[in-house]
Amino acid sequence: MSILLVEDDVELARSLSERFHEHGYLLDHVGDGDEALSAARNREYEVIVLDRMLPGLSGLDVVRTLRREGRTTPVIYLTTMGGIDDRVQGLEAGGDDYLVKPFAFVELLARVRVLARRSANAAPRLQVGSIELDLIHRTAVRSGRPIELLPQEFRLLEYLMRNAGRAVTRKMLLENVWDIHFDPHTSVVESHISRLRTRLNGGFEVDAIQTVRGVGYRLLAAN
Numbered sequence: 571m572s573i574l575l576v577e578d579d580v581e582l583a584r585s586l587s588e589r590f591h592e593h594g595y596l597l598d599h600v601g602d603g604d605e606a607l608s609a610a611r612n613r614e615y616e617v618i619v620l621d622r623m624l625p626g627l628s629g630l631d632v633v634r635t636l637r638r639e640g641r642t643t644p645v646i647y648l649t650t651m652g653g654i655d656d657r658v659q660g661l662e663a664g665g666d667d668y669l670v671k672p673f674a675f676v677e678l679l680a681r682v683r684v685l686a687r688r689s690a691n692a693a694p695r696l697q698v699g700s701i702e703l704d705l706i707h708r709t710a711v712r713s714g715r716p717i718e719l720l721p722q723e724f725r726l727l728e729y730l731m732r733n734a735g736r737a738v739t740r741k742m743l744l745e746n747v748w749d750i751h752f753d754p755h756t757s758v759v760e761s762h763i764s765r766l767r768t769r770l771n772g773g774f775e776v777d778a779i780q781t782v783r784g785v786g787y788r789l790l791a792a793n
Contacts, residue, residue, distance in 0.1 A: 576599075586675070598613070607632055623650075633665050667681050700713040
């Protein structure tokens with residue numbers, strides 16, 4: 571899962587980044603409202619975790635702008651502004667949830683997971699470059715050409731697409747695609763990547779899956 575954290579408290583942002591990474595999440599951090607808008611416009615996130623009081627654009631203005639542009643990424647506010655009127659204002663601006671500081675990380679994690687599930691259910695299609703996945707009919711195409719995928723290959727491609735442009739490790743793939751939380755010392759990841767490459771790249775000049783030496787793999791927005 572990819573999360574955008576918008577928080578100007580550097581120590582809190584560092585702590586949250588470490589905790590989310592420990593749970594296998596990819597996280598980008600920005601420190602003000604203008605950077606938040608730019609990040610949200612340039613990458614698809616499953617959830618945005620957003621402070622209300624920010625340098626530049628306020629959290630409310632960020633959410634209002636995103637909703638006005640038709641962007642539906644779920645937003646959970648993190649804020650010290652805990653009054654009823656504050657909560658109502660935040661939700662009416664287009665936010666989806668509201669958590670008052672100080673908070674327990676386990677609660678934030680649970681709320682983020684709920685929003686991510688809701689977002690996944692609401693988005694029936696993924697697209698990265700010329701590659702499209704229909705999550706309802708479980709079909710894939712590249713530049714309009716159908717790609718036949720086995721179920722596990724579909725799940726692998728879906729995970730790569732949800733983290734497009736980011737390097738994902740073998741461990742992350744094992745945990746999120748195969749639900750294996752230990753290293754079985756097999757080549758299951760490598761063999762599936764190889765087969766997916768063959769199916770995905772047939773007839774195209776550009777390999778959509780990049781090997782990141784010493785790290786893992788990255789899906790590119792190829793034509």
